[in-house]
Amino acid sequence: MNKDLVWKRLNLYQSADMTQKLLNRCYKNIQIDNHEIKSYDNCYPFIYFLQHGEMYYSQAEHAPIPIKPVLLFYGLIHLIKACLLSVDPDYPESTSVLAHGVSSRKKKKQHYQFMNDEIKIQKMGLCTHFSKKMFHVEHLEGEKIIMKDLFYQIPELDDCFTFNNECNIIHILKNNIEYAIPLSILDQYHLTLDSFTRLLKDKNAISIQTINYNKDYIIIKSTNEDTPLLPFRFHLTKNSFCLPNKQAKYMYYPELIIHYLLLYNLSMIARYETEWWCELIKTTPTNDYPFISTFLSITAEKTPYLIFKYLQSKL
Structure with a gap:
């Protein structure tokens, strides 16, 4: 399914009547009190999250690579928030779930390579919240994850790995x-x-x-x-x-979590590690660039598809 068709399918949810019925069904299934009232309350926020997400993705399609990660990350956040409303009618119940829920190294070391970079999942924030509510994935807090291990879980990066005599x-x-x-x-x-x-x-x-x-x-x-x-x-x-290609604990991470973590780190680098980021794009000194540029193309298509499939499962 190409990305234009995915967005057309997602646009079907931009109807208050259809969205209210979808949310009402979701809330009844998880035995939410006052499910009909809550479905009316949340149908417009749901629509607005989808609309904002699509705008970020649309801008990312025409944006230069230096700012693509930021646009795609915030686009994905909005799409995830729409999905969250299908399982968590009170979202956001507190400000603690509004933070990204991930941290990255503040100072990049000499000879830094993105593939070897590490992020840490925080106890509170959007990451653990949507992982638990949408996918029933718990106990992520404190997890330290290397970027290459996440790249291994992106099927569409297979050609990049093959070119480097690896297999994912x-x-x-x-x-x-x-x-x-x-x-x-x-x-x-x-x-x-x-x-x-x-x-x-x-x-x-x-x-x-x-x-x-x-x-x-x-x-x-x-x-x-x-x-x-x-x-x-x-x-x-x-x-x-x-x-x-090999057993690893991340093979059981839903792919939306994988994309969220990679986009988080790339967006932080694009914002706060300008010198390294620009040198990477202009001089392409390591294997990082082909993986990152390919991933950005993949995630622009794959994440809306994953969101569509998630919402489709609620019908």
């Missing part, structure tokens, strides 16, 4: 309810077939009917055509599903 994903062949996963994944994950099957079952990634294998693939037949859940990810540009 394993492509999956999917045909209706059948999945063909390269058998080599067992070596990559250091698992037996039984252990790998348990991993998928424990995470409810696929509703497994049968599982077999041949010399090249693990063949899984699902009980339905539902979209597979984490650790599976969707490669937007190749319209296919994939798995991370």
